[in-house]
Amino acid sequence: MCGIAGFVWPGHAPLPPESTRLGWLAAMTGTLAHRGPDGEGLVLEGPAALGHRRLSIIDLAAGSQPMEDPTGRVVVTFNGEIYNYRELKARYAARGFKFRTNSDTEAILAAWLLDGPAGLDDLEGMFAFALWDKATHTLFAARDRFGKKPFYYTLQDGVLAFASELSSLRQLPFLRLQTPVSALMRFAAYEYVPTPETIYRDVYKLKPGHSLLFRDGRLTTAAYWDMPLPGPEPEASEEELCDRLRLLLAQAVKRRLVADVPLGVFLSGGIDSSTVAALTAGMVSRIKTFSIGFSEASYDESRYARLVASRFATDHHERILSADACGSLLPEIVARFDEPMADPSIVPTYLLSQVTRENVTVALGGDGPDELFYGYEYFPAFNLAAGYDRLPPFLRRRVIEPLAGLLPHSAGYINPRFVADTFLAGAAAPPWLRVQTWLSAFTAEAQAPLWRHPAPGLLAPENLFAPTRDLFEAYPAADPLARVGYAFARQYMLDYILVKVDRCSMMHSLEVRAPFLDRDVAEFICRLPSRYKLRGAKRKYLLKKAVAGLLPKEILGRGKRGFLIPVASWLRGQLRPQVDALLGEKHLREQGLFDPKEVGRLVAEHVGGAADHRKKLWTLLVLQLWLDHHKPDIIP
Template identity: 65%
Template sequence: MCGIAGLVDSLGRPLPPEAMESLQAMTASMAHRGPDGCGHWRDGPAALGHRRLSIIDLSTGAQPMEDAHGRLAVTFNGEIYNYREIRAALEALGHAFRTCSDTEVILAGWLQWGPRCLERFEGMFAFALWDRRERTLFCARDRFGKKPFFYTLQNGLFAFASESSALRRVPGLRLDVEAATLARFLAYEYVPSPESIYRQVKKLPPSHWLELREGRVTLGRYWSLPAPEPARASEAELGRELERLMAQAVKRRMISDVPLGVFLSGGIDSSLVAALMAGQAPRIKTFSIGFREASYDESAYARSVARMWDTEHHEHILSAEDCAGLLPEIVTRFDEPMADPSIAPTYLLSKVTRQEVTVALGGDGADELFAGYEHFQGFQAARLYNALPRPVRRFVVDPACAALPASDGYVNLRLGAATFLHGARQAPWLRVQDWLTALHPELQRQLWRDPAPLGLDAPQLFASTRRTFDRSSASADLDRLFHAYCRQYLLDYILVKVDRCTMMHSLEARAPFLDRDVAEFACRLPTHMKLRGLSRKYLLKKALAHLLPEEIRTRNKRGFLIPVARWLRDKLKPLVEELLGEDHLRRQGLFDPKTVRGLVHEHDSGRRDRRKELWTLLVLQLWLAHNKPDVS
């Protein structure tokens, strides 16, 4: 896990001397991604930079790295878990190696197979490879986008980095923000790929490569999620195969020359990873966060798993209220705005974990691949709702939902019911995104001072969701939804949160559920093997139940519990008054103060829970105040 950056003159002209100063500034801005070393390399029109977090081959794996013949140079972020097998195959073909690193395997793999080397790599990665002979730059990103890659091409200069904020260190690059992009952020709570927060910057999509040749940028896909297939084995046989694949995925991710452990939340996914890891190594280290407030604390579940597998368990107990004070600092450190309040406990968990280990495995990806979210059940329930006669919906179901009690807690029945009904009335491609949306189009039309040019109708605002949904090779709407979750929500929300929070503490996070073999197995499963009635992650739970304590097997999914609704009324109230207050909004000129004041009043009075809307607005204002981009 590292930070990479680079500059290339797309027309092949030598870079000016000051380009190296810019490159050094770019890598310096990402020192948290690689505190163990820094390297820079230059050849005529190309310059590559690297910040190193040493994981494999601690003594000889420095980057940027050249091949033995001096034709290629690469800067690489991530891990190739099967690099030893690939190395053996390359040695059999006559390649010799000077190091024990996975980086050198990328160089030899490219020389042997060209872009098709990506088909062989199992791992998480983003890399850029300069070919001296061909005068081309080849870049690639892993299958799920675990590792970030931002790029821009302006005035003949191609620049890339692991964080978009590093690009701001290059003089002459224009990086401004469109109001339409901010509108999409307010809807999604993140900026959907391949767009970035900056108008001129793109994200390389997962499972894609990029080639810069003679001033032109070309993109290509090297892997796609497979579609569901009819079951070709019994349920018991599928269960045994899943356990084998998961054990293999965990073993692959235990390759390390530094200490490693497990994020253990006490949920099913991280508990399974811990169990499988404990079965392959003596006394593993597990890490969890607990809260003093009983209503938010789930540390007892993590302790139960730790006892079952006799792990060296590390538990950090804090007050949920303490997280509120950290949120502004963390939000401003993100290179793009993200409105997930659980970044605070994720940040803290990463901090305490880094004190003991350099690598941590986790359960990310299981919910998307094996149907772990309640939204999938909601999608099915919406079909039943829409099948009811209209009078029953209008005069029975809708009034009953409106009469449910409201709450500031994790579960707000009235808000949940209202959210369900709003989404249930949408087209299948939009339904779940509607449930996830912070500020819907109808509210944004009131919010923006000049909404006309922003494209606030649903097809435009959520065009990314429609494209992702339609690109699925599956035929059933529910299977298309699974695909969209993997290619949008997992990519731009879950993985970005984990990458940024862990990297702030120079900690590498690995996700066994995102192993290619596991993912392809999960995607090919028929729907009833993942979602059966009210049972989510059906096969995963049934096949691996013997690895879990009873209380873990039967509990419902819950994320980090954060009392945002209450914080907005007390702990964060000064920030709300400052950044969402009338004076600031009038000076800024983006949003209608009266509409924002109405949202705040509704929330403060308890008339309506506006936690999602207000928190997302507050995150945006924090990020804008810290980064001060031009907005047009």
């Protein structure tokens, strides 16, 4: 796990002095030191400048980057891990490639030199890399299949610049990094800025499963992999499918145990992380596991993690914290994110990464099944909403909706009124927008009174949520639920879950690997019809059946919870000073973005208990904290 950065100067412009370019490159990599504290590398090759910050995982002695191939033709800067590099090296060596190190990085060089862009199909792992081919004056870059590793890029005035984080691009004085109001509106809708857009105009995220090629001033991107479509009903029995799934998961875990540094497992006590811990414990003696607990009983689920740790005799490490006190960490964490992201669980994820890094350098996590196996409550809710929509209109509008309005508000983890209102709003939306309506902080309708000067046209739902519609329509599955799963994986998981894990872990120089996002595992799951993922109201159907004999019954029977965070009470308590300062009338009038009256209404209703606006206010507070720290140039 590392940080990469660089730029390619246009051929029609004179090169700045070498010292100037090295200074720019050093500034770019300097902001990525947390991603790679073990070493720095800077290389200038003609118009190309490639920089690297290294977190040493494999071949600690000889794996420094940027790395050249033995002929000196190609140089690469690489972030991530290639899990099958040993098999690839054996195959490429048989074809005549001469290896000089034991590093997985050399597998990328060989793949390019022997097979060009087609070599991406051989690479199994998580990665973002950029290589410069001196013979063809080509920069080639790629991002892994699910986008576990970040890759930002921009092409301005003929200069291509790229980096692992936006903070690195901000070090180049010749780039224009401006934040349009449209990007802020997207953030308010999604709680992140969806790929390929970013918080800055003309700066993009490379899509997962895509490559980038820059030659002769022309930039092109292309897909090299996508999630396969569901197939027909499999001929194999459910028992045979369970056997196959267990075999693939064990293979995926084994691939991710290759490291020359200490390794452990994130363990929340849920089915996903417990499965990873169980499989790892069968391959490694006395595996280390890590969890976070809370002193408040209503938010603490650490007993489930301890149960799994005891079952598999792991070397378990946990830290018990006060959920209420954790809110004070929010400003620090938000300020360190290169883009705003309003997932409240960034706080415990940050703390879990901190605890884990005190003991190991690599951790395996359980990300992926909620999206691939339809583990979120939104999946059965999608089917329920389709049935609700078929009810007679008078029954919906005259009976059910008035009754829902009588439900009470609550500041707890479950707010009955908020759940009912959110479900009804999504049920009224078209299928492509239904789940995103449930996920959104601010729908198009809710944003209308929020902005003083909104971006023209974006207040129409089909424009504000166009990224979701594009994904829904791009996946030609006959089953609408499969399209929902695709959009979840390509948007929510990509820009919310994986970004959270990458940023929080790398703030502590910790590498996190995701066995469920192994290509073989993912393709097997994707090809299954939806009934193997969602059976009635039972989510993760086949996964639960496959691991039934592996995990304790208490774990198998648990519902999906995630990190429980008291956001509603935080906003009324320890975060109230930030709410008053950053969402108060004086600040909002000086800033000129939001309507103080509308924001004031949201704050007053939430603080007074008249309504639950935790999602809206949390999103606004995170955005204001980010704006206050980064102070971007905001444009219409």
